[in-house]
Amino acid sequence: MQNQHTDNPNDAAPPPPPPGGQRAFAVIGQFTDVDAVMDAAEKLRDAGFSQWDVHSPFPIHGINRAMGLRPTILPWIALVHGVIGALLGLVLVWWTNAWTFTGLPAPLQGYPFLVSGKPLFSLPANIPIIFELAVLFAAIGTVLGMFGLNKLPMLHNPLFNSERFRRVTTDGFFIVIEVDDPNYDPQQTPQLLRDLGATDIETVTDAPAPGSPGTSATPGTSATPPPDATG
Amino acid sequence: MANVTIHSSPAAAAEYAANLGDDPTTRAPLVTGGHDFASVTDKVIDLNLRRPTRGWYIGFACSLALLSLLLITIAYMLVTGVGVWGNNNTVGWGFDIINFVFWVGIGHAGTLISAILFLLRQNWRTGVNRFAEAMTIFAVMCAGIFPALHVGRVWLIYWLAPYPDQMAMWPQARSPLLWDVFAVTTYALVSTMFWYVGMIPDLATLRDRTKKRIAQLVYGILAMGWNGSNRHWVRFERAYLLLAALATPLVLSVHSVVSFDFAVSSLPGWHATIFPPYFVAGAVFGGFAMVLVLAVPARQWLGLKDLITMRHLENMCKIMLGTGLIVAYAYAVEFFTAWYSHHHYEQFVFLNRAVGPYAWAFWVMVACNVAIPQLLWFKKMRTNVWVILAVAVCVNIGMWFERFVIVVTSLHRDFMPSAWAMFTPTWVDLGMFAGSFGLFFTLFLLFCRFLPVVAMAEVKTIMPAAHPKHGPDRYDYQPDPDTEPPLRRGHWWT
Numbered sequence: 001m002q003n004q005h006t007d008n009p010n011d012a013a014p015p016p017p018p019p020g021g022q023r024a025f026a027v028i029g030q031f032t033d034v035d036a037v038m039d040a041a042e043k044l045r046d047a048g049f050s051q052w053d054v055h056s057p058f059p060i061h062g063i064n065r066a067m068g069l070r071p072t073i074l075p076w077i078a079l080v081h082g083v084i085g086a087l088l089g090l091v092l093v094w095w096t097n098a099w100t101f102t103g104l105p106a107p108l109q110g111y112p113f114l115v116s117g118k119p120l121f122s123l124p125a126n127i128p129i130i131f132e133l134a135v136l137f138a139a140i141g142t143v144l145g146m147f148g149l150n151k152l153p154m155l156h157n158p159l160f161n162s163e164r165f166r167r168v169t170t171d172g173f174f175i176v177i178e179v180d181d182p183n184y185d186p187q188q189t190p191q192l193l194r195d196l197g198a199t200d201i202e203t204v205t206d207a208p209a210p211g212s213p214g215t216s217a218t219p220g221t222s223a224t225p226p227p228d229a230t231g
Numbered sequence: 232m233a234n235v236t237i238h239s240s241p242a243a244a245a246e247y248a249a250n251l252g253d254d255p256t257t258r259a260p261l262v263t264g265g266h267d268f269a270s271v272t273d274k275v276i277d278l279n280l281r282r283p284t285r286g287w288y289i290g291f292a293c294s295l296a297l298l299s300l301l302l303i304t305i306a307y308m309l310v311t312g313v314g315v316w317g318n319n320n321t322v323g324w325g326f327d328i329i330n331f332v333f334w335v336g337i338g339h340a341g342t343l344i345s346a347i348l349f350l351l352r353q354n355w356r357t358g359v360n361r362f363a364e365a366m367t368i369f370a371v372m373c374a375g376i377f378p379a380l381h382v383g384r385v386w387l388i389y390w391l392a393p394y395p396d397q398m399a400m401w402p403q404a405r406s407p408l409l410w411d412v413f414a415v416t417t418y419a420l421v422s423t424m425f426w427y428v429g430m431i432p433d434l435a436t437l438r439d440r441t442k443k444r445i446a447q448l449v450y451g452i453l454a455m456g457w458n459g460s461n462r463h464w465v466r467f468e469r470a471y472l473l474l475a476a477l478a479t480p481l482v483l484s485v486h487s488v489v490s491f492d493f494a495v496s497s498l499p500g501w502h503a504t505i506f507p508p509y510f511v512a513g514a515v516f517g518g519f520a521m522v523l524v525l526a527v528p529a530r531q532w533l534g535l536k537d538l539i540t541m542r543h544l545e546n547m548c549k550i551m552l553g554t555g556l557i558v559a560y561a562y563a564v565e566f567f568t569a570w571y572s573h574h575h576y577e578q579f580v581f582l583n584r585a586v587g588p589y590a591w592a593f594w595v596m597v598a599c600n601v602a603i604p605q606l607l608w609f610k611k612m613r614t615n616v617w618v619i620l621a622v623a624v625c626v627n628i629g630m631w632f633e634r635f636v637i638v639v640t641s642l643h644r645d646f647m648p649s650a651w652a653m654f655t656p657t658w659v660d661l662g663m664f665a666g667s668f669g670l671f672f673t674l675f676l677l678f679c680r681f682l683p684v685v686a687m688a689e690v691k692t693i694m695p696a697a698h699p700k701h702g703p704d705r706y707d708y709q710p711d712p713d714t715e716p717p718l719r720r721g722h723w724w725t
Contacts, residue, residue: 033696034594034696034697034698034699035699038699046234053460053462054459054460055458055459055460055461056459056461056464057272057432057436057459057687057688057690057691058268058432058464058688058689058691058692058697059461059465059467059468059692060461060464060697060699061463061697061699062699063461063465064415064461064465067461067462069461069462069465069563071588072465072466072469074466074469074470074473075469075473078473078477081408082477082560086242092404093404094391094395095400096402096404097404097405098399106397106399107395107399108395109399110401111399111400111401113403115403115405118405119454122369122405125404125405126404126405128407128410128413128414128484128488128491129404129409129413129621131480131484132410132413132416132417132481132484133417134420135417135421135477135480135484135629136416136417136420137475137476138477139420139421139424139425139477140420140424142470142473142474143470143474144471145470146466146467146469147427147455149466150460150462150463150466150467152455152456152457152463153452153455153456154455154456155451155452155455155456157414157458159458160458162700165354165458166439166440166501167439168439168458168459168460169432169435169436169438169439169457170268170269170439170440171267171269171272171434174459176453178542179619189580196550216632
């Protein structure tokens with residue numbers, strides 16, 4: 001079996017490397033609670049790891065500091081989309097209601113229609129549509145921006161090969177250090193996780209073992225890169 | 232009427248008291264029953280993983296029956312024409328607009344819970360936000376049916392959209408009716424995105440916990456590969472905050488625009504500047520009544536009393552009382568304005584409301600929306616599920632009659648007495664109104680069966696164990712500037 005772990009935190013022997021043919025993807029350590037995983041994250045941040053992550057069933061307040069994460073660009077994406085939506089709304093109501101464009105094909109000409117002698121274009125009467133389009137575009141930008149920055153949807157992830165890791169969506173707290181991290185060492189990194197208080201250590205491979213019970217959890221078959229550490 | 236809560240043990244009684252505690256120096260526990268993270272998940276997903284109960288099947292069958300009534304009446308109306316409704320006289324807006332405003336208003340409570348209470352850091356919202364948001368979406372779906380059908384030729388409904396066509400015509404952007412199209416469409420889309428994005432972590436929980444292959448595939452695709460990464464969580468939370476900040480002005484704009492449908496016209500009874508805030512308060516009032524009508528039985532039958540506690544119900548009662556008082560004030564201001572305006576038609580409309588042929592509807596509205604909610608001043612009443620349920624049902628009835636009074640009494644006495652008429656709903660009107668409840672409850676029961684009814688990940692964040700260095704009195708995250716390093720600066724994109 002490729003999923004090796006030790007249940008005894010005092011056991012000094014690192015988990016043996018996976019058998020040939022399966023490339024190790026990451027070493028994961030399970031922690032008991034928020035405090036343990038926060039303390040460990042602060043130490044890993046100070047140790048200079050980059051290709052690592054904390055996985056938890058809910059967002060941990062203050063984890064961005066503990067992990068040394070930078071603020072996200074997402075509010076700016078929302079702002080830009082909102083401004084685009086507002087401008088689009090403005091152009092839409094002006095083009096379609098306040099002007100005729102002679103020479104254009106009929107479907108693209110405006111439709112100025114005089115109602116009770118009111119001006120064809122007045123900002124107050126047009127604000128509702130401009131506002132709604134600004135909100136709609138900003139919301140779509142926020143959602144798609146969040147998916148894009150998080151590289152979702154990602155229907156396959158080597159972490160899902162670990163049966164233990166499935167507790168992450170219930171009550172499991174994990175720290176994942178990828179083997180691609182420059183600081184990764186097959187002997188010392190698992191030991192480091194254990195020293196930081198991980199109760200269980202496991203090496204996750206990029207392909208499930210044949211007949212492993214952990215292979216049927218997620219759709220998709222092709223291995224895609226893991227979550228990018230730098231965003 | 233069981234006003235006495237029977238506790239299994241002294242500890243449970245103490246927990247019940249703490250949950251309802253008013254002491255501002257201590258945080259009341261919002262999850263009772265000694266749950267840990269795993270048991271919260273077990274409690275919620277058990278509803279999705281086990282076979283539904285007999286009660287669910289009975290409720291679903293009744294809802295489907297009502298839904299088929301809706302489909303039959305719609306089919307009959309499409310084949311025959313909108314003349315089958317009772318509004319074929321002076322009262323040109325009948326049940327179609329009443330039901331539209333009624334259902335859109337109900338949706339607003341869900342957005343208030345998910346967005347405004349989030350911005351106000353009301354942590355108790357986590358217990359009820361998921362199904363309140365679901366209620367919003369289903370209510371907006373019910374609402375959308377009526378204006379879509381009342382255009383008459385529903386197969387030409389796409390004319391409402393601004394698109395280049397050979398008629399060389401465009402929608403009239405200065406008309407409140409077009410504002411309504413944009414507002415309700417945006418509201419439906421943003422509410423759905425908000426709901427789905429918030430549900431992704433919980434869908435991942437279902438993906439990881441279900442044993443059925445098809446369920447794994449469906450939940451797996453819907454969960455988009457969510458793996459609890461805190462690099463993801465940080466952006467997820469920021470997206471959630473942004474959506475809340477966007478949905479807050481949106482929800483206020485939606486019912487304001489709905490009120491513009493009336494207020495921008497120059498009809499006495501509709502042409503009032505108080506309409507936007509009056510409509511928004513009324514929408515939240517009626518929406519919370521619907522949340523309570525759903526929450527009280529749901530926490531009982533689905534066994535969610537530990538997550539939707541008495542404190543949640545009490546808080547919602549307080550909001551219902553507060554918004555109800557705003558609505559009562561608006562009723563009074565309408566009458567004052569009519570008197571103060573010295574405008575004969577305006578004065579006649581309001582006198583006619585109170586003592587005219589539809590006075591019964593007006594007084595049903597006043598009784599249900601103004602008088603009965605005053606019971607909620609008393610804590611004993613706010614913590615009695617039977618009283619809560621009765622008041623909430625009354626408010627729902629009262630809010631429907633409010634829209635009836637606004638629409639029908641303003642129209643039925645036209646400027647010319649020769650055009651005076653009475654509005655009588657036909658069986659198609661009544662069938663479609665009853666049928667819309669069928670659609671609503673069918674969708675709601677399917678939601679209870681297949682999707683997590685409580686936002687598990689969010690509920691876990693308000694449990695004491697979710698906070699670093701938590702202590703017995705630390706139910707909330709309180710930043711500790713002395714021990715936390717400053718944010719690392721550098722590249723600001725991530």
